Amino acid sequence: MRQSSTHAEGTRRRVRHAGELGWDDSLYEGAxxxxxxxxxxxxxxxxxxxxxxxxxxxxxxxxxxxxxxxxxxxxxxxxxxxxxxxxxxxxxxxxxxxxxxxxxxxxxxxxxxxxxxxxxxxxxxxxxxxxxxxxxxxxxxxxxxxxxxxxxxxxxxxxxxxxxxxxxxxxxxxxxxxxxxxxxxxxxxxxxxxxxxxxxxxxxxxxxxxxxxxxxxxxxxxxxxxxxxxxxxxxxxxxxxxxxxxxxxxxxxxxxxxxxxxxxxxxxxxxxxxxxxxxxxxxxxxxxxxxxxxxxxxxxxxxxxxxxxxxxxxxxxxxxxxxxxxxxxxxxxxxxxxxxxxxxxxxxxxxxxxxxxxxxxxxxxxxxxxxxxxxxxxxxxxxxxxxxxxxxxxxxxxxxxxxxxKDKKKPSRAEKTPDDPAAADEEIAVQVRNATRTETLAPVGSRASSVAQVLAGKGFTSATAEPGAASAQPKTVVRYPSADMEGDAWAVAKALGIPTSSVQRSTEVSGVTLIVGGDWREGDAYPKARAEDDKIPDSADxxxxxxxxxxxxxxxxxxx
CATH class of the missing domain: 3.40.630.190 (LCP protein)
Known part of the structure; x- marks a missing residue:
């Protein structure tokens, strides 16, 4: 039988209050x-x-x-x-x-x-x-x-x-x-x-x-x-x-x-x-x-x-x-x-x-x-x-x-090496997803196919485009589901010039997935990243x- 609706271990034993331990407690003003x-x-x-x-x-x-x-x-x-x-x-x-x-x-x-x-x-x-x-x-x-x-x-x-x-x-x-x-x-x-x-x-x-x-x-x-x-x-x-x-x-x-x-x-x-x-x-x-x-x-x-x-x-x-x-x-x-x-x-x-x-x-x-x-x-x-x-x-x-x-400018960190080595480029199956829709613009037609071709030209011949357009994604990211695919995801990002900060582990994907966002609506080369603004958004109140x-x-x- 369930002992606690917050799923804690065991049934809580009766705990003596401060007064029972000889302390003058008087914690509650009313009951x-x-x-x-x-x-x-x-x-x-x-x-x-x-x-x-x-x-x-x-x-x-x-x-x-x-x-x-x-x-x-x-x-x-x-x-x-x-x-x-x-x-x-x-x-x-x-x-x-x-x-x-x-x-x-x-x-x-x-x-x-x-x-x-x-x-x-x-x-x-x-x-x-x-x-x-x-x-x-x-x-x-x-x-x-x-x-x-x-x-x-x-x-x-x-x-x-x-x-x-x-x-x-x-x-x-x-x-x-x-x-x-x-x-x-x-x-x-x-x-x-x-x-x-x-x-x-x-x-x-x-x-x-x-x-x-x-x-x-x-x-x-x-x-x-x-x-x-x-x-x-x-x-x-x-x-x-x-x-x-x-x-x-x-x-x-x-x-x-x-x-x-x-x-x-x-x-x-x-x-x-x-x-x-x-x-x-x-x-x-x-x-x-x-x-x-x-x-x-x-x-x-x-x-x-x-x-x-x-x-x-x-x-x-x-x-x-x-x-x-x-x-x-x-x-x-x-x-x-x-x-x-x-x-x-x-x-x-x-x-x-x-x-x-x-x-x-x-x-x-x-x-x-x-x-x-x-x-x-x-x-x-x-x-x-x-x-x-x-x-x-x-x-x-x-x-x-x-x-x-108020932080002092931090020195650039050495790039982390993934724990899992990448497979050969041609062996990495990459799903390319079109998420180029923005708040004001419709998704770019056939964008996933275009980027999949760019990947194939770089040796990732197992890259395929998902049909249709996904929900909006402001920033292009590479996602992978488990540690054994981390190296593969990094290899894809490196080939396209996508920063490693945009490589993310997620259970929402079943394999290495390149999600082309609103920041890459055109061109074969991923846009050179601007220096990221580290100011807190005003909307964070x-x-x-x-x-x-x-x-x-x-x-x-x-x-x-």
């Missing part, structure tokens, strides 16, 4: 769950469409539409990774027993590890996941509708934390929870159930219910090409308890706000204009508020989560009270009890070491971003990655380029970690 989402209507966090161009959802009611899911932010995990330094010696085995574990990556695809820098250092990428799991009385009390108890969890907050190889800067990328994307094949480690790769795009938050957090990791690697080293997952009750243990996080609104409507929508957040410290359930309300911020969309909610995370980091570093052992004990107790992690982070010692690495980064070198997005063509109530801007942001992280633009003046814009319909 009634605060203002409910309402017994009728969609509710704040329901799985109905979160927004459209007009800020209103429009999908039909359904089982998920009745769930009234509370939304919150995995940014609360910063309390753990930045605050537990110094408490690793406390009740080591007790705290270790608090932590639940799950597999890191449940997909077949594994993104390539980054190449070490000249000093032998490599970046560190951690996926922070917020789960809406209803697998405990505490979560159910905070989560609303009773009929949702035990339902598959959703990964409603997803943030990739990137720590640079030299540990001098940190970048965070959020993906809106209603982003449409293809979810790769995942195998549930508990029962062996295989979830096939989706043919049509689906909401990214559904990945968690397809085997556990390892499927969310697999989906991220497939989308971004970024190798993920670890994940950390926390649930409703964990957000509340950690926020209390911290003692409050300052947040700001530019007007009075009451996130509540006559038809039951809203988180219940009620604040007056200005800056306020929030904790416990009020912190959870802030993190899940959509109705009341900006245009009532998930994008505004993401901005609020970024502000909260930045403020939390500053609070943990500047607040002297966190040097109090009792404060640290409470934080360590609540944080470890709230976590599900991969086996690379499954002890207090490992988390302590991680916190020390993260603390090396000054707040002014932390950059929060949102994945550049556009309204989805297939569903105007959902979003999808904005092709060129999103890929640019992902590339900057893959290449460990600081998003704040960057927020610097040291910005103390950030304030959420309140929607006029939700002020008082």
């Amino acid at each position: 009634d769950g605060g203002e409910a989402e309402g017994e009728g209507g969609e509710g704040e966090g329901g799985d109905r469409p979160p927004h459209g161009p007009d800020g209103r959802g429009g999908a039909p009611r359904g089982r998920r539409g009745r769930r009234r899911i509370l939304r919150w932010s995995a940014t609360a995990l910063a309390a753990l990774i930045l605050g537990t330094a110094g408490v690793g010696y406390l009740y080591y085995e007790h705290l270790n027993a608090n932590i639940k574990k799950a597999d890191l990556n449940l997909g077949d695809h594994k993104a390539a590890r980054p190449t070490p820098n000249a000093a032998g250092q490599t970046p560190l990428n951690i996926l922070l996941i917020g789960s809406d799991a209803r697998d405990s009385k505490e979560n159910q009390a905070l989560g609303g509708a009773k009929e949702t108890f035990g339902a598959p969890p959703l990964a409603d907050v997803q943030m990739l934390l990137h720590l640079s190889a030299d540990r001098r800067n940190m970048s965070v990328i959020s993906i809106p929870r209603d982003t449409l994307m293809k979810i790769p094949k995942c195998t549930d480690p508990e029962n062996g159930k295989v979830y096939r790769a989706t043919v049509l795009p689906m909401m990214t938050n559904e990945s968690l219910g397809r085997g556990g957090p390892g499927c969310t990791v697999a989906a991220w690697e497939e989308l971004t090409g970024i190798h993920i080293d670890h994940f950390m997952l926390v649930d409703f009750a964990g957000v509340v308890s950690m926020a209390d243990a911290i003692g409050g996080v300052p947040v700001c609104v530019d007007a009075n706000i009451y996130s509540h409507s006559s038809d039951g929508k809203g988180s219940g957040l009620k604040l007056t204009k200005g800056t306020h410290p929030v904790k416990g359930e009020q912190a959870l309300q802030w993190l899940r508020t959509r109705y009341g911020f900006e245009d009532n969309t998930d994008i505004g909610r993401t901005k609020a989560q970024h502000m909260y995370m930045n403020s939390m980091v500053r609070e943990l570093r500047e607040n002297a009270t966190l040097g109090n052992p009792q404060k640290l004990r409470s934080l360590a107790e609540e944080a470890t009890a709230a976590l599900t992690v991969d086996r690379g982070l499954d002890t207090v010692k490992k988390l302590y070491d991680l916190s020390n690495e993260l603390k090396k980064v000054p707040t002014e070198r932390i950059t929060m971003t949102t994945m550049p997005w556009q309204w989805a063509v297939s569903d105007r109530n959902r979003v999808e990655p904005k092709p060129e801007d999103a890929e640019k942001l992902f590339r900057l992280v893959r290449e460990d380029i600081a998003l704040d633009g 960057a927020l610097n970690g040291s910005n103390k003046k950030a304030c959420m814009r309140v929607n006029p319909a939700f002020t008082w």
Whole structure:
């Protein structure tokens, strides 16, 4: 029988709270769950469409539409990774027993590890996941509708934390929870159930219910090409308890706000204009508020989560009270009890070491971003990655380029040699795909055939053109499915003058595949690459970690 809806190892044993260990805890201010989402209507966090161009959802009611899911932010995990330094010696085995574990990556695809820098250092990428799991009385009390108890969890907050190889800067990328994307094949480690790769795009938050957090990791690697080293997952009750243990996080609104409507929508957040410290359930309300911020969309909610995370980091570093052992004990107790992690982070010692690495980064070198997005063509109530801007942001992280633009110019790296040697050119079967369509131009006719002939002229006589035109691809890339074809893919790229940064491993292809993009619509020679712009796209909506003046814009319909 399934023990946890987040697919962690085993059944969590009863964990003693701080008071039972002789600590004066007093973490919770109330146990009634605060203002409910309402017994009728969609509710704040329901799985109905979160927004459209007009800020209103429009999908039909359904089982998920009745769930009234509370939304919150995995940014609360910063309390753990930045605050537990110094408490690793406390009740080591007790705290270790608090932590639940799950597999890191449940997909077949594994993104390539980054190449070490000249000093032998490599970046560190951690996926922070917020789960809406209803697998405990505490979560159910905070989560609303009773009929949702035990339902598959959703990964409603997803943030990739990137720590640079030299540990001098940190970048965070959020993906809106209603982003449409293809979810790769995942195998549930508990029962062996295989979830096939989706043919049509689906909401990214559904990945968690397809085997556990390892499927969310697999989906991220497939989308971004970024190798993920670890994940950390926390649930409703964990957000509340950690926020209390911290003692409050300052947040700001530019007007009075009451996130509540006559038809039951809203988180219940009620604040007056200005800056306020929030904790416990009020912190959870802030993190899940959509109705009341900006245009009532998930994008505004993401901005609020970024502000909260930045403020939390500053609070943990500047607040002297966190040097109090009792404060640290409470934080360590609540944080470890709230976590599900991969086996690379499954002890207090490992988390302590991680916190020390993260603390090396000054707040002014932390950059929060949102994945550049556009309204989805297939569903105007959902979003999808904005092709060129999103890929640019992902590339900057893959290449460990600081998003704040303050890095010194890095020396050019020696070209990596593929682990697998290439076969003879004439033996390499290459599929050539026409993806030259752009936002304003139709695909070039017979472009795949033309490029296949160019390859044949260079000795790749087994190159063939796929019929028809594929979906738009801004940049020409060479993809391969497995390590034994890496050398072949590099050989194709080298013959055509395509940069090796455009050679990608992907389970979406079955063999070496050349995808001719919008940057090569004509000519036999691949266009000489321009010097790549390493400036972060404006559409990423960057927020610097040291910005103390950030304030959420309140929607006029939700002020008082």
